Amino acid sequence: QITLKESGPTLVKPTQTLTLTCTFSGFSLSTSGVGVGWIRQPPGKALEWLALIYWDDDKNYSPSLKSRLTITKDTSKNQVVLTMTNMDPVDTATYYCAHRRAGQPLDYWGQGTLVTVSS
């Protein structure tokens, strides 16, 4: 059974760096073809894909946010970490992590974590 859970701060100040952790079970990020992605959703708005990391450490980023994002994995801990620098109130959103096999959609999602950016 695949599960994912996001954790991190619920409130960050403008200009600060956000660090979110996705802790998962039921699969290994050392298995060929497996990836974990991050997606966010501002309140009442649509989904926005942010980043992906694969078993071979290949990484993809949203072009519009690439300069602010870093995604890493710790295979031994079954964790994926996303950092986003220079946070702004427009970054207020629910942040989700999700499982993906290469070429497939995002098939398992965490429950999400709401991050508010405010001074």
Next chain:
Amino acid sequence: DIVMTQSPDSLAVSLGERATINCKSSQSVLYSSNNKNYLAWYQQKPGQPPKLLIYWASTRESGVPDRFSGSGSGTDFTLTISSLQAEDVAVYYCQQCYTTPLTFGGGTKVEIK
């Protein structure tokens, strides 16, 4: 980037009636080597994460009721709920997984008339 455009933004359908949602991609998401369309549909209910309904444009995820069906190819796709149930009230998103950046449509809110 591949832009995904959904229509309508919202629709209200009577219980037991058909609901149809459209999704158009700015370029083809058909992978010629395997003839698969890399298009997925998700359902999102309030306060919940998205749930994968359909992938490869027309393949239902395990456990998804057969009243949900997907069709289309290339750049034009449709999600159909053949007989709307109360539990189908949600926002539905299409997404292309043909290439990164992965992109989503703007969502279609389905309500009961």
